Amino acid sequence: xxxxxxxxxxxxxxxxxxxxxxxxxxxxxxxxxxxxxxxxxxxxxxxxxxxxxxxxxxxxxxxxxxxxxxxxxxxxxxxxxxxxxxxxxxxxxxxxxxxxxxxxxxxxxxxxxxxxxxxxxxxxxxxxxxxxxxxxxxxxxxxxxxxxxxxxxxxxxxxxxxxxxxxxxxxxxxxxxxxxxxxxxxxxxxxxxxxxxxxxxxxxxxxxxxxxxxxxxxxxxxxxxxxxxxxxxxxxxxxxxxxxxxxxxxxxxxxxxxxxxxxxxxxxxxxxxxxxxxxxxxxxxxxxxxxxxxxxxxxxxxxxxxxxxxxxxxxxxxxxxxxxxxxxxxxxxxxxxxxxxxxxxxxxxxxxxxxxxxxxxxxxxxxxxxxxxxxxxxxxxxxxxxxxxxxxxxxxxxxxxxxxxxxxxxxxxxxxxxxxxxxxx
RNA sequence: GUGGAUGUAGCUCAGCUUGGCAGAGCACCAGGUUGUGGCCCUGGUCGUCGCGGGUUCAAAUCCCGUCAUCCACCCCA
Numbered sequence: 469x470x471x472x473x474x475x476x477x478x479x480x481x482x483x484x485x486x487x488x489x490x491x492x493x494x495x496x497x498x499x500x501x502x503x504x505x506x507x508x509x510x511x512x513x514x515x516x517x518x519x520x521x522x523x524x525x526x527x528x529x530x531x532x533x534x535x536x537x538x539x540x541x542x543x544x545x546x547x548x549x550x551x552x553x554x555x556x557x558x559x560x561x562x563x564x565x566x567x568x569x570x571x572x573x574x575x576x577x578x579x580x581x582x583x584x585x586x587x588x589x590x591x592x593x594x595x596x597x598x599x600x601x602x603x604x605x606x607x608x609x610x611x612x613x614x615x616x617x618x619x620x621x622x623x624x625x626x627x628x629x630x631x632x633x634x635x636x637x638x639x640x641x642x643x644x645x646x647x648x649x650x651x652x653x654x655x656x657x658x659x660x661x662x663x664x665x666x667x668x669x670x671x672x673x674x675x676x677x678x679x680x681x682x683x684x685x686x687x688x689x690x691x692x693x694x695x696x697x698x699x700x701x702x703x704x705x706x707x708x709x710x711x712x713x714x715x716x717x718x719x720x721x722x723x724x725x726x727x728x729x730x731x732x733x734x735x736x737x738x739x740x741x742x743x744x745x746x747x748x749x750x751x752x753x754x755x756x757x758x759x760x761x762x763x764x765x766x767x768x769x770x771x772x773x774x775x776x777x778x779x780x781x782x783x784x785x786x787x788x789x790x791x792x793x794x795x796x797x798x799x800x801x802x803x804x805x806x807x808x809x810x811x812x813x814x815x816x817x818x819x820x821x822x823x824x825x826x827x828x829x830x831x832x833x834x835x836x837x838x839x840x841x842x843x844x845x846x847x848x849x850x851x852x853x854x855x856x857x858x859x860x861x862x863x864x865x866x867x868x869x870x871x872x873x874x875x876x877x878x879x880x881x882x883x884x885x886x887x888x889x890x891x892x893x
Numbered sequence: 894g895u896g897g898a899u900g901u902a903g904c905u906c907a908g909c910u911u912g913g914c915a916g917a918g919c920a921c922c923a924g925g926u927u928g929u930g931g932c933c934c935u936g937g938u939c940g941u942c943g944c945g946g947g948u949u950c951a952a953a954u955c956c957c958g959u960c961a962u963c964c965a966c967c968c969c970a
Contacts, residue, residue: 475943475961530968534894552970579970584894586964595970662967678966727969737970748970772970801928832928840930851928865930 479583479591490777495576497622498596505615507572507598512556514578518546524555524757526729528670535581549580553597553770554730554755561601562760569764570602588746588775598752599768606706609734609754609767614714616738616750616769623776626783628740628749629717632707633724634693635731636700638756645671647695655685675723691722703733730755734767740779749775795886797839797865798825801832801851809850812860812875819879821886823848839865845885848878 476482483491499509518538525532537549550556553575561568576596583589596619600612613630620628636644648671656664660679667674675686693701704720711718718736726735735753743749752769798813800806809825816823824842826835839847849861849870860878863870873881 478961535968581969583968584966585962589969593970597970673968745965746969751970770970775970799929831923833924833926833930834922836928836930838930847930849929853928861929863929868930870929 477591479585479589481590481592487777490780491773494623494773494776494780495596498576498619501615501619501622502574502598504618505572505611507574507600507615510557510560510573510575511577512550512553512560512575514550514580515547516550516556516559518548520555520559520759521548521551524558524730524759525552529727529729531581531727535583537580537582551581552579552728553577553595554599554757554768557597557599558757558759558764558766561764562762568601569762572600574598586746587744588772588778590774594773595770596773597768597770599766601764601766603765604703604733604754604767606703606710606734609707610710610714610716612752612767612769613711613718613736614716616752616771617716619771620738620750623780624783625740625749625776625779627742628738628779629719630711630736630738631721631724632704632711632718632734632736633721634696634700634704634707634733635726635735635753636693636696637732640696640700644692644695648672648674648689648692651689652685655688658682658685672725676725686723693722700733707734726751726753728755730757732756736769740775740782742782743775743778746775748772749779792822793843793845794822794824795844796821796823796846796848796882797835797842797844798823798848798850799832799835799839800825800829801849801853802855803829805851805855808855809848812848812850816879816882819883819886821882846882 502509518536521536522532527533531551536551538546539548541547557573557575561571561573564571574597577594578592579595580592582591585591598612598615600608602608613632617630635641649667652659652667652671652674656667659667659674659682660677663674663677663679663682666677674682675692677683677686693704708718708720724735724737726737731753733754736751737748738750739747740749741747750769750771752767754767755765757764757766796816798809800809806827806829810827813823813825824838824844826838830838836847844865847863847865849863854860854872857872859872859874861870862873862878862881
C-alpha cells in the first residue's frame with residue numbers, strides 16, 4: 469500500500485476526486501468576489517531566479533534562510549521554487565510599463581517551503597494572494613481587508629477575526645528595534661533562551677513569543693508605536709477608524725509581528741481557533757519592494773487554502789462539498805440494448821444532461837445499486853424487452869415510481885428535470 | 894533543524910505487553926428477489942502487517958536501520 473514508489477514526496481500530497489470538489493468550490497467563490505472588487509488574475513512561474521526572493525523577502529528571514537527549495541539548473545543558475553507569491557508578482561509588475569504600478573492582481577497556486585510537515589503545514593501548499601498596487605493610503609489597506617473578509621464570508625467561514633498592527637515606515641525600523649532592545653535589555657534575565665537570542669537577531673519576535681514569562685515582560689513595555697514617527701501612528705489610527713466605519717470586526721494587536729522584510733505600515737493576520745498550532749489562515753500587509761530599479765508600493769494578503777479547508781471542516785462545510793450528481797443513470801439488459809443506450813447517453817449529454825451507464829454487462833441489481841450510489845434523480849431502464857416495444861422505462865429514484873415513455877418524451881422530461889436542477893443551485 | 898507518538902484490508906482500528914494459523918466494523922461483490930436501488934438476512938473477495946536487515950525452530954509482535962504520517966517547538970499561510 470505504501471511502498472516508497474507509490475507515495476508522493478514528503479510533505480506533498482495528491483488531491484483526488486473526494487477532495488477536489490471543495491477546492492474548486494472555494495476557488496470559484498473567491499474568483500466571483502475578486503471580480504466584484506475589480507481584481508484580475510496573474511499566473512507567474514513556479515520557478516524563479518533565487519534572487520527574486522532573497523532581495524524582496526530579506527536575506528535574514530527564516531523563509532529565505534532555511535525553508536526554500538533552491539538548486540542549480542544545468543546552466544548553473546540558482547533557481548528556487550517559490551515559497552510565496554508576492555515576489556514573483558512584483559517581478560512581473562516591474563517588467564511592465566508604469567501603468568502597471570497601480571494594478572489590482574490576484575494569484576492562486578502552489579507554493580513550496582521545505583519545513584518539517586505537520587497539520588496545516590505542507591511542503592507544497594496553496595495560496596490565494598491579492599496585491600493592490602499604488603501609493604500608500606489607509607483607505608487602500610482597508611479596502612483590501614474588506615475584500616479578504618468578503619471572500620471569507622463567501623466561503624461560509626465563521627469564527628475568525630482580523631488582528632491588525634503596524635510596522636511603521638522603513639525609517640521607523642531602526643528606532644523601533646533600538647527602542648525595543650533598550651527597553652528589554654534590563655529584563656533579559658526574565659526572557660526565555662530563544663528571546664535572549666532574538667534580542668540580538670530579531671527583536672520584534674520577542675513580542676509574539678508564546679512563553680508566558682516573556683509575555684509578562686512584553687506587557688510592561690511601552691507600546692511599539694511609541695518608537696515610531698507621528699506619521700506611522702496617524703496611519704494606523706486611520707486604518708482602525710475606517711475598519712470600524714465599514715463594520716469590519718478587527719482587533720488591534722500590538723504584539724502581532726509579520727516575518728517578511730518588505731512590510732511597512734499596516735500588517736494583519738487572521739487566525740482560526742481549532743486549527744492547532746498552525747492557526748493563521750491569512751496574513752497580509754502593506755509593503756514596499758524595490759525591484760528592477762523601481763520601488764513598488766502595494767498592499768496585499770495571502771490565504772493558505774489547505775488551512776481554510778481545515779477551518780471549514782471545523783465550522784460547517786454546508787454547501788461546499790455538494791458534488792454534481794447525474795440526472796440519470798441508464799441501465800441496460802442485453803448487448804443490443806447496451807449499444808443503443810450508449811447512443812442514448814451521447815444524445816442526452818449533447819443536450820446537456822449529465823448521465824452515466826454501465827458498460828460491463830452487469831446484472832440488473834448491480835446496475836440499480838450503482839444508479840442509487842450515483843445519486844441520480846432518475847434511472848432509465850432499457851433492455852431487449854423495451855427495445856421490442858419501442859419504449860424506455862423511466863424510474864424516479866426518489867419515490868420509486870416508474871413509467872414507460874417513448875424516446876422523445878423521455879428526453880424532454882429529462883431536459884426539464886435538468887433545468888430544474890440547475891435552477892435550484 | 895529539535896523533541897515525542899504512530900504506521901496491520903479501500904476506510905476506521907483491534908492484535909504487539911508475555912513471539913505460535915492475519916482479525917472486527919464499515920465499504921465492496923454475490924445470493925435471498927429469473928429484470929428493479931436504498932432497509933434486513935446469509936455468504937464471499939480483498940493484506941508484500943510501511944520498507945530493509947537482524948535475533949529465533951518460529952516475528953505483525955523483540956532489536957537495528959530507513960521511509961512516511963501525526964503532535965509540539967522554531968517559523969509561517
